[in-house]
Amino acid sequence: MPDTPDFPHPVVDAPPVMFIHGLWLAASSWDPWQTRFGAAGFHTLAPTWPGEAPSVTDARAHASDQAGNGIDEVTAHFAEAIAPLDRKPIVIGHSFGGLIAQILLAADVAAAAVAIDPAQIQGVKALPLAQLRASFPVLGNPANARRSVTLTPDAFAYGFGNTLERSESDALYEHWAIPSPGRPLFQAALANFLPGSPAHVDTTARRGPLLILGGGQDHTVPESVSRSAHHRYHKADTDNDYIVLADRGHSLTVDHGWPDVADTVLDWLAQKGFGAPVSH
Template structure:
């Protein structure tokens, strides 16, 4: 097999977010490379990602992929959008998106998202600063389908995130610089997107809008699966093992 799965984490996270799935992926014969995005390395300064944007993260993924053949990009949340942008350059064998951020012109924010993000996005200095979630915000946005007794430990694993990257992600077509756009016509590999019906930070409706747009591109190979039992953090939710097995089954069919 010898395919390498490059695992790209999302906002406020590190490579360890993939730990629940890595044993199953490796037992199936895949090499795994779980990346820490710039400024997210264990032991880094809490503000090390200050001023970094999506292009910095994409460049890191593209560099990490050098020397690896038969690459599959797997991205969660912000890491999903990074994977989409990196796929344009890398032309991977496959692309797996888990609760993935969506590109412009799709506008991802919904009213229920604002309950967990308004405090941060109302800070005028955020673009050149960093942001952290309160525990209430994390439980509301990220952990609403994680067992309650596990939420505090999950929250304690979070770190800060670049305000610049957050702005680039959040505002769809209002990002006039276009740093959150993806040339989907240039992505020719098969794509699997797993979405949670109860996701409050990347709503399933945003994933469905992406599937509709990509589905209109001739020759696109895009599958979207929406799960009633899931929200944003599939890797640590109760049906986690089912989802990694589904990814493995899909990869084996490609």
């Protein structure tokens, strides 16, 4: 599929699109998505996490600058980025970015949200063995809750690149991987045991449409976790959709198949009245 699709009807007066990355991928990993959504007529932005340097090189060199940031701090950071905008944005998040996108949507500061392989919200009880193994490099040491953590190429290959040739996984690691704070992972892991967890999402709030995308081969956020998150909305009087990409892993936003994922999101937005469908 070409990198720049044919959009016969540019978006007129559409909300801006804010991209939110998750742990271990840099904000700049959204650069190709910003180009694609820009071609579709959307204005886009992809802020860094608090303490994250703009470049991958600098983020690796200053890992401790992100240490200690949790879900509340990251969510507040993105809410601050939304505040100057002249209208509510569409928020598109991957992994922990998908959890934060749901929180922002429930707070009614976003027009719509897409959560791609989202980290589990409070109330999701699925805990597959693959997820335990993927999270062990962080959760295996309680001190990591106060640190920034760097994944090894092997850990990245298992958690992100398990559907890829190892050469592609290693290339993605070299190009996009950065250290990230361990605290959000501990907060999500303990969410069902702590009242007032920062991973809580008001699933009955009145707000705009939500799409949850699950990767059928994901190790970091297995499809059963994404599906369980969507089920948390089953009593909500709101627009909540779920799509499974059966053969995709956690790298789906950055690997060779990312254009198909982006076009799936663009088509869903068009169905909800935000722009025109992609011309395939």
